Amino acid sequence: MKLVFVGVLSLSVSVACAQGTFAIRNNDRVLFYGDSITSTSKYTNFVETFILTRYPKLKVTYFNAGVSGDTVYGGKSGTIDQRLARDFFSFRPTVFTIMLGMNDGERRGYDAALFASYKSGYEKMIADIKRKTPTARGWLIQPSAYDDFTRPPVVPGGYNSVLVKYGQWSAQLAERSGYGTVDFNRPVVNLMRKGWMTDQGRSHDLVPDRIHPSLGAHATMAWSLLTEWGATGQISTTEVDSSTEKATGVNVAFRKLKSTSTGISWESLEGSLPFPLDRNEPTVDFAIRLTNLDRAMNVQTVKVAGLRPGRYRLKIDGREIGQWTGAALGLGVNIGNLSTPMADQAETVARMTFERNVIQNMWWRNIKIRYEGMPGEGMSDAIAGVKGLENDCLIQQRLAAQPRWHRFEVEKV
Amino acid sequence: MRLPVGVRKRKNLPYNRAVRKLSCLFVLICGVSVAGAQSSFTLKANDRVLFYGDSITDFSQYPNFVENFVLTRFPKLPVRFFNMGVGGDTVNGGWMGGIDQRLQRDIIDMKPTVFTVMLGMNDANYVPFDATIYKTYTTGYEKIVATIKKQLPTARGWLIRPSPYDDVTRPFDFPLGYNSVLLKYGTFTAQLATRNGYSNVDFNKPVTDLLKSAFASDPNLSKEIIPDRIHPSNAAHYVMAWALLKSWGATGLISSSTIDAATGIATGDNVQFRNVKGGTNKAEWESLEGALPFPFDRSDPSMELALKVTNLDKSMNLQTIKVPNLASGLYALKIDGNEVGRFTNGAFRFGVNIGNLYTPMMNQAVNVNTLTWQRSDLQKNWWREVQFKYAWLPGEGKKDAVKGHQAMEADFVKHQRAAAQPTWHRFEIVKV
Numbered sequence: 001m002k003l004v005f006v007g008v009l010s011l012s013v014s015v016a017c018a019q020g021t022f023a024i025r026n027n028d029r030v031l032f033y034g035d036s037i038t039s040t041s042k043y044t045n046f047v048e049t050f051i052l053t054r055y056p057k058l059k060v061t062y063f064n065a066g067v068s069g070d071t072v073y074g075g076k077s078g079t080i081d082q083r084l085a086r087d088f089f090s091f092r093p094t095v096f097t098i099m100l101g102m103n104d105g106e107r108r109g110y111d112a113a114l115f116a117s118y119k120s121g122y123e124k125m126i127a128d129i130k131r132k133t134p135t136a137r138g139w140l141i142q143p144s145a146y147d148d149f150t151r152p153p154v155v156p157g158g159y160n161s162v163l164v165k166y167g168q169w170s171a172q173l174a175e176r177s178g179y180g181t182v183d184f185n186r187p188v189v190n191l192m193r194k195g196w197m198t199d200q201g202r203s204h205d206l207v208p209d210r211i212h213p214s215l216g217a218h219a220t221m222a223w224s225l226l227t228e229w230g231a232t233g234q235i236s237t238t239e240v241d242s243s244t245e246k247a248t249g250v251n252v253a254f255r256k257l258k259s260t261s262t263g264i265s266w267e268s269l270e271g272s273l274p275f276p277l278d279r280n281e282p283t284v285d286f287a288i289r290l291t292n293l294d295r296a297m298n299v300q301t302v303k304v305a306g307l308r309p310g311r312y313r314l315k316i317d318g319r320e321i322g323q324w325t326g327a328a329l330g331l332g333v334n335i336g337n338l339s340t341p342m343a344d345q346a347e348t349v350a351r352m353t354f355e356r357n358v359i360q361n362m363w364w365r366n367i368k369i370r371y372e373g374m375p376g377e378g379m380s381d382a383i384a385g386v387k388g389l390e391n392d393c394l395i396q397q398r399l400a401a402q403p404r405w406h407r408f409e410v411e412k413v
Numbered sequence: 414m415r416l417p418v419g420v421r422k423r424k425n426l427p428y429n430r431a432v433r434k435l436s437c438l439f440v441l442i443c444g445v446s447v448a449g450a451q452s453s454f455t456l457k458a459n460d461r462v463l464f465y466g467d468s469i470t471d472f473s474q475y476p477n478f479v480e481n482f483v484l485t486r487f488p489k490l491p492v493r494f495f496n497m498g499v500g501g502d503t504v505n506g507g508w509m510g511g512i513d514q515r516l517q518r519d520i521i522d523m524k525p526t527v528f529t530v531m532l533g534m535n536d537a538n539y540v541p542f543d544a545t546i547y548k549t550y551t552t553g554y555e556k557i558v559a560t561i562k563k564q565l566p567t568a569r570g571w572l573i574r575p576s577p578y579d580d581v582t583r584p585f586d587f588p589l590g591y592n593s594v595l596l597k598y599g600t601f602t603a604q605l606a607t608r609n610g611y612s613n614v615d616f617n618k619p620v621t622d623l624l625k626s627a628f629a630s631d632p633n634l635s636k637e638i639i640p641d642r643i644h645p646s647n648a649a650h651y652v653m654a655w656a657l658l659k660s661w662g663a664t665g666l667i668s669s670s671t672i673d674a675a676t677g678i679a680t681g682d683n684v685q686f687r688n689v690k691g692g693t694n695k696a697e698w699e700s701l702e703g704a705l706p707f708p709f710d711r712s713d714p715s716m717e718l719a720l721k722v723t724n725l726d727k728s729m730n731l732q733t734i735k736v737p738n739l740a741s742g743l744y745a746l747k748i749d750g751n752e753v754g755r756f757t758n759g760a761f762r763f764g765v766n767i768g769n770l771y772t773p774m775m776n777q778a779v780n781v782n783t784l785t786w787q788r789s790d791l792q793k794n795w796w797r798e799v800q801f802k803y804a805w806l807p808g809e810g811k812k813d814a815v816k817g818h819q820a821m822e823a824d825f826v827k828h829q830r831a832a833a834q835p836t837w838h839r840f841e842i843v844k845v
Contacts, residue, residue, distance in 0.1 A: 082414050285498075353801075361796065362794070362799075366794070371787070374828065376821070378823055379824065382791075382817035385810070386815060389803060389811050389814040391810060392808030393810075395808065
């Protein structure tokens with residue numbers, strides 16, 4: 001038996017390379033600020049799970065500071081000054097995103113006074129943030145769309161045209177302030193337009209109450225932010241040659257490569273996991289069909305050269321993943337969206353991300369905010385205790401995201 | 414108004430002494446009866462009261478109503494409450510653990526001195542009487558009681574006959590109806606309680622009676638008392654809480670004040686006075702009562718109906734103001750400067766019940782109620798959302814999270830008690 005370590009070199013190189021171009025760095029503290037669309041934690045959990053599974057060596061901490069109903073002046077959980085002090089500065093973010101506007105425009109036709117109030121409030125927020133966290137890298141998000149596209153608009157010209165105006169202005173504010181900007185409006189509009197052309201009935205489900213995006217729409221929003229941050233769909237590329245018994249790859253290391261009478265087998269350790277997109281969720285499934293989001297986010301190529309003509313099955317850890325012709329395998333197949341042990345592992349990470357977010361809301365929303373001002377030392381013990389629990393969960397998230405060696409077998413059917 | 418007699422003459426109990434230290438002009442019968450009321454009440458200082466059951470307990474209304482009543486009616490009595498109800502549970506446990514785990518973690522480890530158990534709604538499985546299912550219930554329940562008796566030999570227990578399935582406002586699902594099955598189960602729990610030296614409370618009959626009178630009054634709205642026929646709404650939970658409290662010896666007495674307008678002399682029960690002044694067409698005084706009224710959430714229409722057909726509010730809240738010898742006419746009663754109602758001299762002669770009016774005392778009781786629900790949420794949180802839910806998560810964090818929550822819950826117990834302490838109020842009766 002011959003051990004092949006060709007790919008080890010490329011593994012470390014390409015991992016470093018991928019991370020180098022990505023906006024999020026080791027020990028970053030990422031804060032998501034916004035209204036209900038942020039507080040539902042859908043796009044933020046997607047972003048967190050993606051970074052965990054795509055860059056499993058990066059240590060990043062997340063905080064979701066969304067409060068439903070919020071505007072640039074704050075809302076039910078406090079004025080903007082209270083919100084920023086308690087929910088922004090105390091987290092000491094090194095990276096932040098802000099999405100506000102859906103509530104600021106009051107879901108009416110364009111109103112100059114409201115717009116002026118949005119602008120002055122947002123400018124004050126940004127000035128405050130710049131002063132108190134001068135080194136933090138920020139992204140101002142152009143607010144996700146109001147559904148004027150699968151249903152007739154409720155106000156003349158549509159409320160989304162107001163949001164677009166707000167969004168364009170927030171992009172200028174970002175530029176003036178040295179921050180980045182990401183557009184969540186256009187991708188959701190595109191999704192709704194494509195959805196309406198494809199299946200009008202289902203298209204209403206993309207932003208069901210016209211305001212709050214579905215899980216599928218949140219996935220496209222998350223991907224917009226991630227691509228803005230420099231993420232790519234690349235999980236790994238594996239190239240093995242059964243005739244030469246050689247393996248090369250990107251973001252993957254190999255061992256135990258061996259040609260067999262009916263094919264080839266090897267073990268590999270990839271640098272990333274696929275991102276788990278739950279196709280059982282109808283709006284995620286719909287969004288994938290409308291946009292090929294899965295293929296954009298998950299590119300995990302396996303290319304097997306030197307196979308004789310015929311039909312082959314690919315097994316990973318003994319489980320059949322799929323069947324292809326030798327020719328297809330020669331060109332390379334994408335296993336990034338198939339049911340693999342790596343995809344299962346990524347789903348576990350997603351569940352843990354969900355739990356971590358639940359625990360964060362336990363100490364932040366259900367204790368710190370809910371009981372603000374209550375006397376007694378117990379509250380700080382409770383907050384500290386639950387933060388400890390959150391940290392335990394974070395440790396398990398990272399452990400769960402570490403790729404493992406898997407045994408690949410390509411054999412003639 | 415009838416007050417419990419024969420329990421009024423006890424002296425030298427802690428509350429009595431505490432009350433006497435307060436400076437006042439007229440300290441009369443008050444204090445004495447407070448001690449009396451407390452001593453005839455089942456719960457004692459430092460009791461740990463645990464409610465065990467299924468979703469009807471888990472939903473927390475009757476346990477929290479009981480807690481809030483005890484806090485506001487006996488504000489000097491330090492008692493802790495724990496709600497260990499789990500939706501879907503039977504005598505064999507459920508999703509939060511089999512009965513052995515449930516008993517150990519959720520009863521024995523909690524060290525209650527008083528416990529209640531209500532089980533049966535899910536046990537009987539929503540089908541006609543079935544001897545095998547019944548046998549499972551009786552065997553399982555016997556085991557629960559035997560374990561508690563062995564592990565907590567001094568705990569005082571109340572086994573509750575399960576609240577009804579609504580066969581009153583809607584037709585039977587099958588001959589005789591599901592509630593007839595629950596009644597059989599209830600009879601068994603009563604026998605089981607007696608055999609084991611525990612007490613028994615019936616939640617079935619008072620709620621069934623409520624359904625019957627509500628149905629007679631408003632057939633449509635009466636359906637809202639148990640909307641899904643299983644889970645009682647607030648209205649029925651108040652009735653259940655009151656059934657349990659009565660079996661514990663609680664009464665409706667908040668206080669009873671008599672101020673003679675002619676002489677300016679005040680006498681009362683569970684209240685003390687100062688600065689009393691009479692007059693031909695006015696009276697004024699300050700009083701410190703020994704209890705607060707119990708607040709009802711009246712926002713739900715079925716609650717209005719329940720109050721109409723049961724007089725529950727009047728039986729739970731008796732706070733009487735009697736002012737004889739006022740000149741004839743209409744008078745306004747003001748408390749702390751705000752008018753709370755208008756009554757004739759005749760009404761004042763016989764006594765008016767202010768126990769269900771919007772008084773400062775009622776406002777105070779509403780604040781206690783808010784704290785009670787918050788405390789109960791905190792307990793649910795450490796027990797279910799941390800201890801149980803994250804049992805799988807390695808690390809010490811979950812222990813700290815539980816302890817932190819418990820410390821915070823302990824703070825809330827203090828806040829509850831502080832918020833429940835009655836304060837002096839200024840009463841004025843003026844002619845309008």
